[in-house]
Amino acid sequence: xAMTHPALLFLVLACAAAATASRGxxxxxxTTTAARGFYLPAVxxxxxxxxxxxxxxxxQLSSVKTQVxxxxxxxxxxxxxTIVNSAGSLGELLRGDRIxxxxxxxxxxxxxxxxxxxxxxxxxQGAKDFKEKIDxxxxxxxxxxxxxxxxxxxxxxxxxPPFYLQGMHVGAKEWLVGRKDYSYFIHNHLSFLVxxxxxxxxxxxxxxxxxxxPFSVEHELDGDLKGNMTRLETCxxxxxxxxxxxxxxxxxxxxxxxxxxxxxxxxxxxIKRASRWDTHLKTPDEHWFNIGNSLMTVLFLxxxxxxxxxxxxxxxxxxxxxxxxxEEAQDQEESGWKLLHGDVFRPPVNADLLCVYVGxxxxxxxxxxxxxxxxxxxxxxxxxxxxFMTAMLLPWVFxxxxxxxxxxxxxKMLGGSEWKKVSIMTALVVPGxxxxxxxxxxxLLWVEKSSGAVPFxxxxxxxxxxxxxxxPLTFIGSFLGFNKPVIDNPVRTNKIPRPIPEQPWYMNPAxxxxxxxxxxxxxxxxxxxYILTAIWIHQFYYAFGIAFLVFIxxxxxxxxISIVLCYFQLCNEDHRWWWRSYLTSxxxxxxxxxxxxxxxxxxxxxxxxxxxxxxxxYMFILSYAFFVLTGTIGFYACLWFxxxxxxxxxxx
Numbered sequence: 001x002a003m004t005h006p007a008l009l010f011l012v013l014a015c016a017a018a019a020t021a022s023r024g025x026x027x028x029x030x031t032t033t034a035a036r037g038f039y040l041p042a043v044x045x046x047x048x049x050x051x052x053x054x055x056x057x058x059x060q061l062s063s064v065k066t067q068v069x070x071x072x073x074x075x076x077x078x079x080x081x082t083i084v085n086s087a088g089s090l091g092e093l094l095r096g097d098r099i100x101x102x103x104x105x106x107x108x109x110x111x112x113x114x115x116x117x118x119x120x121x122x123x124x125q126g127a128k129d130f131k132e133k134i135d136x137x138x139x140x141x142x143x144x145x146x147x148x149x150x151x152x153x154x155x156x157x158x159x160x161p162p163f164y165l166q167g168m169h170v171g172a173k174e175w176l177v178g179r180k181d182y183s184y185f186i187h188n189h190l191s192f193l194v195x196x197x198x199x200x201x202x203x204x205x206x207x208x209x210x211x212x213x214p215f216s217v218e219h220e221l222d223g224d225l226k227g228n229m230t231r232l233e234t235c236x237x238x239x240x241x242x243x244x245x246x247x248x249x250x251x252x253x254x255x256x257x258x259x260x261x262x263x264x265x266x267x268x269x270x271i272k273r274a275s276r277w278d279t280h281l282k283t284p285d286e287h288w289f290n291i292g293n294s295l296m297t298v299l300f301l302x303x304x305x306x307x308x309x310x311x312x313x314x315x316x317x318x319x320x321x322x323x324x325x326x327e328e329a330q331d332q333e334e335s336g337w338k339l340l341h342g343d344v345f346r347p348p349v350n351a352d353l354l355c356v357y358v359g360x361x362x363x364x365x366x367x368x369x370x371x372x373x374x375x376x377x378x379x380x381x382x383x384x385x386x387x388f389m390t391a392m393l394l395p396w397v398f399x400x401x402x403x404x405x406x407x408x409x410x411x412k413m414l415g416g417s418e419w420k421k422v423s424i425m426t427a428l429v430v431p432g433x434x435x436x437x438x439x440x441x442x443x444l445l446w447v448e449k450s451s452g453a454v455p456f457x458x459x460x461x462x463x464x465x466x467x468x469x470x471x472p473l474t475f476i477g478s479f480l481g482f483n484k485p486v487i488d489n490p491v492r493t494n495k496i497p498r499p500i501p502e503q504p505w506y507m508n509p510a511x512x513x514x515x516x517x518x519x520x521x522x523x524x525x526x527x528x529x530y531i532l533t534a535i536w537i538h539q540f541y542y543a544f545g546i547a548f549l550v551f552i553x554x555x556x557x558x559x560x561i562s563i564v565l566c567y568f569q570l571c572n573e574d575h576r577w578w579w580r581s582y583l584t585s586x587x588x589x590x591x592x593x594x595x596x597x598x599x600x601x602x603x604x605x606x607x608x609x610x611x612x613x614x615x616x617x618y619m620f621i622l623s624y625a626f627f628v629l630t631g632t633i634g635f636y637a638c639l640w641f642x643x644x645x646x647x648x649x650x651x652x
Contacts, residue, residue, distance in 0.1 A: 012329050037154065040585065043205060045273055046145050046206065046207070047202075047204040047206060048204065048205050048206070048207070049108065049205070050108055050109045050110070051108060052105060052107070052108040053105060053106070053108075054105070054108055054194070054207075055101060055144075056098050056104040056143070056192075057086060057100065057101070057102060057142065057143050057144070058072035058073075058100050058102045058140070058141070058142050059088065059097050059098065059100075059141040059142065060072060060097060060098060061074065061075070061133060061138045061139065062138065062139055062167065063133075063136050063137050063138045063139065063539055064137070064537050065136050065605045065607075066136045066138075066339075066610075066611045066614065067606060067611045067612070067614055068445065068448050068450045068610065068611055069450055070133075070138070070449075070450055070451050071098050071470070071484055072098075072100060072102075072140065072141075073078070073100065074129070074449070074451070075126070075133060075170070076122065076123070076129070076130075077260070078102075078103045078118035078120070078260045079103065080101050080102060082101075082147070083101055083296050085098070086099035086101075089181050092460045093454065094389050094454060099143070102142065103117050103189075104117065104142075104192070104262060106192070107605045108196075109196070109266050110266075111263075111264060112262075112263065112264050112267045113237040113263050114231045114235035114240060114243075114263065115243070115261060115264075115296070116259060116261055117259070117260040117261060117262055118260050119259045119260070119262070120257070120258055121256070121257050121258075122253065122254055122258060123255075124255075124577075126254075127252050127253060127256075130170065130171065130184065130186060130252045131184045132386060134169070134170050134173055134186075135173070135386040136174065137169065138169070138170050139166070139167035139168060139169055139170070140167055140168050141167040142210075142212075143210070144207060144210040145206075145210075147208070147209065147210045147276060148166055148167075148210065149165055149166075149168070149210050149211070149212050150165060150167075150211055150212070151164065151165045151167075151212060151214075151403070152211055157621075162305060164211075166539075167538075168187060168190075168214045170187065170291065171184060171185050171186040171228070171252065172184075172249075177260040184251065184252040185246075185250055185251055185252065186250050187214035187215065187216050188213050188215075188217060188219075188250050188258055188259065189214070189216070189217045189243045189260075189262065189263075190213075190214055190261075190263070191212065191213040191215065191243065191260040191262070191263040191265075192262060192264040192405055193209075193210075193211040193212070193213075193264075193265050193266075193267060193462055194207060194209070194210060194264065194265070194266050194267070195207070195208050195209030195211070195267050195271070196208060196266060196267075196268060196269065197268070197270070197271060205272075206273040206291040207276075208269050208272070208273055208275075208276040209269060209271065209276065211482050215245070215246045216246045216249035216250045217235070217249065217250055217261075218234070218248045218251070219233075219234045219250070219261065220234050221233070221259075222236065232259070232261070234248070242263070243263070266630065268375075277542075284588060291526070291527070293551065294551060298523055298553050298556060298557055305560050308428055312567075336573075336616075337567070337570035337571050337573075337645070339573055340498065340570055342492065342493060342494035343492040343493065343497055343575040343645055344570065344577070344642060344646060345489040345493050345636040345642075345646075346575060347577065347578075348414075348578035348579055350579075351411070351414045351415075351416060351578075352411065352416060352418070352421070352422050352425065353425075353429075354410075354532070354578060354579060354582065355407045355408075355414070355416070355422055355426075356407060356422055356425045356426045356429050356430075357429075357430070357582065357628055357631065357632070358410055358631075358632050358636075359405075359406045359408075359422075359426045359474075360403055360404040360429070360430040360628050360632075361408070361628045361629055361631060361633070361635075362399075362407075363396065363400060363402060363403035363634075364396075364625055364628055365632060366402050367392060367396040368551060368629070368637060369551075370399075371388070371391050371395055372544055372548045372551060374391050374615035375388065375544035375547075376544045376545050376548055377527075380544075393465070396470070397465050397470045397473070398404075398469075398470075398473065400427060400471065400473035400474040400477065401473040401474070401477040402477060403426050403427075403475060403477060404423050404426055404473065404475060404476065404477025404479075404481065405477035405478065405480055406432075406477075406479070406481065407422055407423065407426045407478060407481070408423065408478040408479070408481030408482040409482075409484060411448055411482070412484075412486050412487075413489075419478050419479075419481075420475075420478070423474055423475050423478035423479075424471070424475070426478070427466075427467075427471040427474040428471075431466060431470070434621055434624070434625075435463075435466070437617055437621055439459075440617070441613070441614055441617045441618070442454050444610050444614065445614075447610075470545055470634065470640070487501050489643070489646075490643055490646045490647035491646050491647075496566040497575075498573070500573060500574050500575070500576070501572070501573050504572065506634075507569060507574065509580060509583075512568075512569070512580070512584065513580065513583045513584055513587045514587055516562065516565050516583075516634070517584070517586070517587030517588035517590060518591065519557045519560070519561045519583065519588075519589075520554055520557045520558045521588040521592060521629050522557075523550070523553045523557045524553070524554050524592075525592075525595055527547065527550045528592065528595065530543065531547075532596065532599050532603075536599075536603075554591070554630070555633055556589075558585035558630050558633040558634045559585075559633060559634065560637075561585060561634070562584050562585045562634030562637045562638050563638060565580075565581075566580070566584075566642065570642070577638060577642065578635075581634050581635050581637075581638035581639070582631040582632070582634060583631065585630045585631060586627045586628070586630050586631030586634065588626065588627075588630050589623045589626040589630065590623075590627075592623045592626050593619060593620065596619040597616075597619075600615055600616070600619075624633050
C-alpha cells in the first residue's frame with residue numbers, strides 16, 4: 001500500500017486556520033448571558049415591609065490595574081460600632097471576598113437626605129493609603145440583599161437602557177494649575193437608590209436593584225456635630241440644599257477633617273426578583289454569532305474528516321482482508337499501518353507517567369462536566385459569588401475515584417504491576433504542582449496584606465480535602481480498577497520491535513504536535529476571551545450554556561485532530577503513538593498560554609511586579625489543566641481508533 005498523501009493533513013490544517021481567521025481576534029467589551037427565568041438563589045428570597053431595616057454590606061476594594069483585592073476597612077472609611085463578618089462559603093474565601101457590615105443602614109421605603117455617616121481626621125498614613133488606592137484605580141464594592149452596587153451610565157441614545165459599572169471609585173485625581181503634583185479627591189457623599197418590586201396581594205417588597213452616584217464634597221458644619229441630628233451648610237434638605245455636583249470637592253490631605261454623608265431614595269420597579277440580575281448578565285449578539293460560527297465550522301470539518309477517513313479506512317481494510325495471492329500481498333504490504341500489528345500496542349517509555357496524566361485528565365474532565373451540568377440546570381446563583389468555585393472544588397475531590405480507576409485500568413493494560421505507586425502519583429503529581437504554585441502566589445498576597453490571601457484555616461481545609469479525601473478515593477479507585485480483568489489487545493505484540501523508517505518532515509514529532517494544537521485552541525479561544533474578561537476585568541460570567549457547548553466542541557476537535565495525525569503516523573510505520581497522541585491535542589495549551597500573554601499586554605493595565613506574577617501564575621495553572629484535559633481526550637480517541645482498526649483486519 002502506498003504511503004498516505006499528506007494532502008489530508010494540510011486540508012485539516014487549512015480548515016483549522018480558516019476557523020480561526022473567520023472568527024478573528026475579536027477584542028471588545030464582554031458581558032455575559034442573560035439569566036432568563038428562575039434560578040435558585042444563594043439564600044431564600046427576603047421580603048421587606050415598610051420601615052424594615054436594610055443593612056448595606058461591604059465586600060472588597062478591587063482594581064483591574066493591580067488585581068490585588070483589599071479589605072474595605074484597610075482604608076480609614078467610616079466604621080459601624082461593631083464590624084460583623086458574614087459567614088462566607090469556601091469559594092468566597094478562595095475568591096478573596098470578605099463580606100462585612102457597614103455604617104450605612106436604611107429603612108425600607110423611607111427616603112433620607114444628607115445623613116452623616118461619620119467624621120474622620122486623616123492621619124499621614126491614612127492620606128497616603130487613600131492616594132495610593134486612587135492611583136491604582138481601586139473601586140469600592142457593596143451589596144444589599146446580595147445585589148451588587150452599580151453605577152448607571154447613560155448612553156448617548158437616551159432611548160437605549162443604561163449600562164452599569166460595578167462598584168465606584170474610591171476617589172479621583174486631577175492636575176490643578178499652580179500645583180506641583182496631582183490633587184486627590186475622595187468620594188465622601190453617596191447618593192443611593194434602592195429599587196424594589198411590590199407584591200400586589202401581600203404588599204411585601206423585594207429588592208431588585210441597588211445603584212449609587214458618588215460625589216466629592218467639602219462639607220461645612222452648621223453648628224456642632226450631633227450624630228444623626230448634625231446639620232450641614234453644604235447639604236441641608238430643610239433649606240433645599242442637596243448635593244447635586246462636586247463643585248467644591250473634598251481634597252485628601254493629612255490632618256484634614258472629612259465628613260462622610262449619604263442619601264437614600266427608593267423607586268418601585270416592574271422587575272421581578274428572579275430577573276433582577278438580567279441587567280448584569282446580558283450576552284452581546286457578537287457572542288452568540290461567534291459561537292454559532294465556531295459550531296458550524298467544526299461541524300463542517302467533522303463531516304469532512306469523517307467521510308475522508310471512513311472512505312480511506314474502508315479501502316485499506318477491504319484490501320488487506322481480500323488479498324489472496326501471497327506475492328501480491330507482499331507487493332502491496334511493503335508499507336502501511338497493518339505492518340505495525342506486532343508493535344502498535346507495545347508499551348511506551350514512561351508508561352506509568354502517561355497513566356498518571358491520563359487518570360488526572362479523567363478527573364478534570366469529570367469535574368468540568370459535573371460543574372457545567374450543575375450550572376446550566378440553574379443550581380448556581382450569580383448572587384453567590386463563590387458558588388461556582390465551591391461547585392467545582394467538591395466534584396474534583398470526589399472524582400479522584402474515577403482518576404484512580406482509569407489510571408489502574410490503563411496501567412494494567414500496559415503490563416504494569418505497581419498499582420499502588422501509580423495511584424499515589426495520580427493523587428500527588430499534578431495536584432501537587434498546582435498546590436505549590438498556588439501556595440507561592442498566596443505568599444505574595446500575604447506579603448501585600450491582601451484580602452485575597454487564603455487564610456491558614458482555609459488552606460488547611462484544602463489540604464485535608466486533597467490528602468484526606470481525594471487521595472484515599474484515588475487509592476480505592478485504583479484498587480477497583482486493577483482488580484478488573486485486563487483489557488486484551490486485538491493483536492499480539494512481537495518480542496523484537498520493528499525498525500522505524502525515516503519519517504517525512506511533516507511527521508516530525510515537533511511539527512505534528514504543534515500542528516495538532518491549532519484546531520482545539522481555535523475552537524475555544526473566542527470563549528477564552530470572554531472568560532478572561534470576566535476574571536481580570538471584573539465582569540460577571542454566567543454563560544454556562546455557551547460554555548457547555550464550547551466544551552462539546554473542544555471534545556470533538558481534540559478527538560478529530562488526534563485520530564487524523566495518529567492515522568498518518570501509523571501509515572508511515574511509526575508505532576510510537578502513545579505519547580504523541582497525548583501531546584498532539586495537549587499542545588493546544590501552549591497556544592492558550594501564548595494567547596493569555598497577548599491578552600496581558602493588549603487588554604490589561606498591570607504594571608507592577610506582584611500583579612504580573614499573579615496573572616501569569618494563574619494562567620499557567622489554567623493552561624496546565626487545559627493540557628492535561630485535552631491530552632487525555634486525544635489519547636482516548638487514538639486508543640479507541642487504534643483498537644478499532646486493528647480488530648477489523650485479519651492478522652496471520
